[in-house]
Amino acid sequence: MTEKEVTHLLNKLPALRQEIHKVIVGQQEVLDEVLITLLAGGHGLLEGVPGLAKTLLVRTLASAVELPFRRIQFTPDLMPTDILGTEVLEEDHTTGKRFFQFNEGPIFASIVLADEINRTPPKTQAAMLEAMQEFEVTYAGKTYPLPRPFFLLATQNPIEQSGTYPLPEAQLDRFLLYIKIKYPTELEEISVLKNTTGNRGEAVRPVLSGADVLALQNLVREVTISDDLVAYSAKLIRVTRPEESSIPFVQAFVRWGAGPRAGQALILTAKARALLQGRFAVTFPDLQAMAYPVLRHRVLLNFTAEADNISTDKVVEELLKGVELPREVLR
Template sequence: MSEATVSAAAEADEKLGDFTQRVQAIRESLHQVVVGQDDSIDQLLVCALTGSHALLVGVPGLAKTLMVKALASAFGWKFSRIQFTPDLMPSDVTGYELLGRGEENQGPTMVFRPGPVFSNLVLADEINRAAPKTQSALLEAMAEQQVSVGGQTYPLESPFLVVATQNPIEQEGTYPLPEAQLDRFMMEIRFGYPTPEQEEEIVLKTTSGPMVMPAAALNRDEFLELRDLVLAVPVPKNVASYAVRLCGGSRPEDDRAQAMVRDYVSWGAGPRGSQNLVLAAKACALLDGRTAPTEEDVRRVAGPILRHRIILNHRAIGDSVTALQIIEGLLKDVG
């Protein structure tokens, strides 16, 4: 083995060790505030470390908003929360132009006032309560990291992450998210109830005084270095091929689809699903201290990445078939 090869391997090991140490510090910061929810925290970290957006689904009181605020605090990011309501307008999200003073020796001119979307982490709270035209105000920002207002385009600062929340119980007065917008979220992260021991710890922690957010464990440049490291991880061809086969098998018109998919699925996951499976697998590998993802990493993230991308038909609803059951069938059948 040449000296250059040994040096490169040592450098890779050093970067991997630094990555693991920094992410562990973030995990510990979040657990200072959030009790339990280990899987949800890891999935949210995967979204953040890949520059992707997340949709949090759970009943009220499970620390969805608290986790997002703690994440922004731990990363030292500029944070904004938008409470989505039926009367919320697109300009309330993106910003607006109004008549103001121009520069010296100039008359009145239109001045842009940035909206809350101009942050590093945007919490779209109860996103399905706003009308579709307001929901769509986030699309350009999520897809292209920019906002267009009054014929002008304004870039958003990197990093930029949208985390939206939904209540799965109460559907009165809500609007379903369009498939195009659902596809922009890397993961649909489900929050479950805490164990009795965890709930007791939550009660004691939240009734003893004000909640203190964690201190910033990273600065902006340090986070961007971690994100770039995830993106630079090489992907074996078999891992990319497996992700493509999983998504292809979820499409009922595809030759690779199994009988259950043809019977119960209207639309399957598109290419963005394959991309996100590979991105998340890379992040999972680094989080586990490995320098390359495996097919098992893809399997681990298949549920949260694919369940909101598989659109079931009326027959599935009648037979009580869920998207997760379709995914479990895919993982069993796709080799």
């Protein structure tokens, strides 16, 4: 890719933000983390109370990216075949022979919204593991590749636990980032009320194509990171594990720490954040910013932490305080 092509591609990212902000007011940090997830080629879990535009954000992103989009509403009676697809008995009218034809489910789209994913039982949740990790679906012994790029965003409500099934750790680990959506500021909420209670509505135009997304995902991996920052990332992940951590807070409140996939996610998303800001090298603030959404679903707290109302974000905060800064920052 030439320098001119790279510049042209990167210039599309501010335009993408602008199109999404035609509909979504504020939530800049959330939007950046969603875009980082897309650029890094992973999947995101969005958590927020009802009414914070989780579904609208994903729909708007799909409108601004020229890719096939499907929404799956997760319910207690949803079956794996409702997501993956199923085989149907067909007949060849010319020969009279019957055969099984695989009908693709809604997972066969480039952008998939898994709405209220924790409302479906574990059997159905587990049906998405292969799709999320391997970008393919196996049915009746045959493997079907998913379209590329493939980007899944799931939503869940943190306050309503009745009739929900918490995601198992193995599935949580498949999400690159765990993104929390907070309430808007007062000015943002006033803007939301003005924009959503009248007849005016701005159309969102496509900015990125599928080829653009794939090119950006490849470009992310070419962003450089120093050996000092790689070593810092590894140390940050390793001290989340109580058996080898020197941080008292971790020893007191963490049951299980993060695995190597967390380190991969931290570096990859830091690269995506750098590229989103127009840089081709990872800086220390990139790693600091991504530590929270990378680790908040990969650190398992113990009963003491739950009793004391300690969150994983608090653990990450203590980690960032307790781990020695990389040499290039100290210099």
